[in-house]
Amino acid sequence: MNKIPLCIVGILILFPILSTTPTALGYSASAPPEAADKSTTSADTATPTEEREPGFLETLWELNGRSHPILVHFPIALLFVAAGIIVLRKPFPKLSLDVALYCVVIAAAGAIAACIAGWEFASISGYTKGIFDQSNETIFYHRWGGVFVAVCATLFAFFALKSAKSGYKSFNKTWQLGTLLTAASVGLVGHWGGNLTYGDDLERAIFRLLGMEYTYHDEHDQPKKPTKVTPPPSKDEKVDFVKHIQPILEARCVECHGPSKKKGDIRLHTKANAFTLSETLDETFKIITPGNPEKSTLYLGLIVDPDDEDSDLELMPPKKKKGPLPKNQIDLIKRWITEGANWPDGITLKEPSK
Numbered sequence: 600m601n602k603i604p605l606c607i608v609g610i611l612i613l614f615p616i617l618s619t620t621p622t623a624l625g626y627s628a629s630a631p632p633e634a635a636d637k638s639t640t641s642a643d644t645a646t647p648t649e650e651r652e653p654g655f656l657e658t659l660w661e662l663n664g665r666s667h668p669i670l671v672h673f674p675i676a677l678l679f680v681a682a683g684i685i686v687l688r689k690p691f692p693k694l695s696l697d698v699a700l701y702c703v704v705i706a707a708a709g710a711i712a713a714c715i716a717g718w719e720f721a722s723i724s725g726y727t728k729g730i731f732d733q734s735n736e737t738i739f740y741h742r743w744g745g746v747f748v749a750v751c752a753t754l755f756a757f758f759a760l761k762s763a764k765s766g767y768k769s770f771n772k773t774w775q776l777g778t779l780l781t782a783a784s785v786g787l788v789g790h791w792g793g794n795l796t797y798g799d800d801l802e803r804a805i806f807r808l809l810g811m812e813y814t815y816h817d818e819h820d821q822p823k824k825p826t827k828v829t830p831p832p833s834k835d836e837k838v839d840f841v842k843h844i845q846p847i848l849e850a851r852c853v854e855c856h857g858p859s860k861k862k863g864d865i866r867l868h869t870k871a872n873a874f875t876l877s878e879t880l881d882e883t884f885k886i887i888t889p890g891n892p893e894k895s896t897l898y899l900g901l902i903v904d905p906d907d908e909d910s911d912l913e914l915m916p917p918k919k920k921k922g923p924l925p926k927n928q929i930d931l932i933k934r935w936i937t938e939g940a941n942w943p944d945g946i947t948l949k950e951p952s953k
């Protein structure tokens with residue numbers, strides 16, 4: 600029995616080490632924080648951090664992250680069982696406190712493991728920009744609520760063990776009440792987590808049942824902004840960057856080639872970034888060569904045959920992002936480049952809201 604607290608302490612010490620190791624190794628599954636504003640000036644010097652092959656530890660770390668949805672259910676269930684026993688011991692005094700104790704101790708270890716995995720899972724899933732990033736409330740509450748649960752569960756597991764040693768005399772109320780509190784919060788935290796994955800249909804259903812109108816909206820259940828539909832320019836009209844091109848690039852390209860990500864070492868959200876030399880082909884090619892789509896990798900990438908593995912360029916947007924673009928959009932981009940690729944100064948493209 601004495602080994603269990605030792606294990607928990609061990610895990611607690613490992614937690615910060617584990618969570619910083621990948622960063623120390625220079626790995627980040629999410630966007631590198633250097634990104635944002637330096638882009639225009641340091642686009643050429645910044646080192647690519649994303650497109651290299653992940654090493655063994657990184658793969659392991661990602662595996663750990665992806666196990667979060669499995670791991671979380673153990674502490675939740677165990678805490679509920681423990682709380683259930685504690686409550687039901689009033690009418691059924693024969694129920695064993697020892698069982699509740701075991702549940703809390705294992706739940707504490709499970710909660711810590713789930714937190715560690717969740718940390719990485721959030722960035723794999725593209726939810727966060729930093730640990731205190733509040734732009735997405737649900738993930739913020741879910742993350743810190745999860746940490747709260749892990750801390751509480753660990754604390755009350757210690758009290759429970761102490762209490763068990765004294766034959767459930769000292770700290771007996773403390774750990775039992777604490778377990779009830781932790782079980783209640785894990786319910787809420789799990790619910791936020793569920794909302795992240797499944798949307799908030801449960802609230803909707805409850806409100807509907809009560810005949811009330813549901814108004815709360817998390818940014819995640821807003822439908823993705825559809826690409827603005829602008830009538831195509833007629834034959835004698837020039838393609839307009841803001842009206843016709845910007846919406847396509849914002850909807851389909853900037854998430855990977857913008858302020859936060861720099862796939863293939865290129866960004867496309869500012870004019871300065873988009874009119875530089877190609878990273879892949881020789882120096883006669885630019886990302887955009889005004890007047891000449893055949894020398895513009897931005898266009899050439901759109902028409903790559905998705906099944907051609909020998910091509911120097913890869914299809915853009917990649918197949919997994921539902922590339923290629925519809926033919927009319929490809930034609931528009933081609934025409935825009937042919938007509939001189941006019942990009943009014945000062946226009947910066949935005950990332951699609953998630």
Ligand code: HEC
Nearest residue numbers: 851852855862863877878879896897900913915916917920
């Ligand atoms: C899912 C992320 C993703 C999206 C979305 C995406 N790209 Fe890319 N892009 C990449 C990756 C990865 C590379 C590097 C490919 C390689 O290894 O050659 C790249 C490379 C490029 C290059 C580099 C070619 C060169 O000159 O070196 C261009 C240009 C490009 N993309 C344009 C676009 C355009 C235009 C769109 C939108 C229509 C787009 N990309 C959408 C991931 C993406």
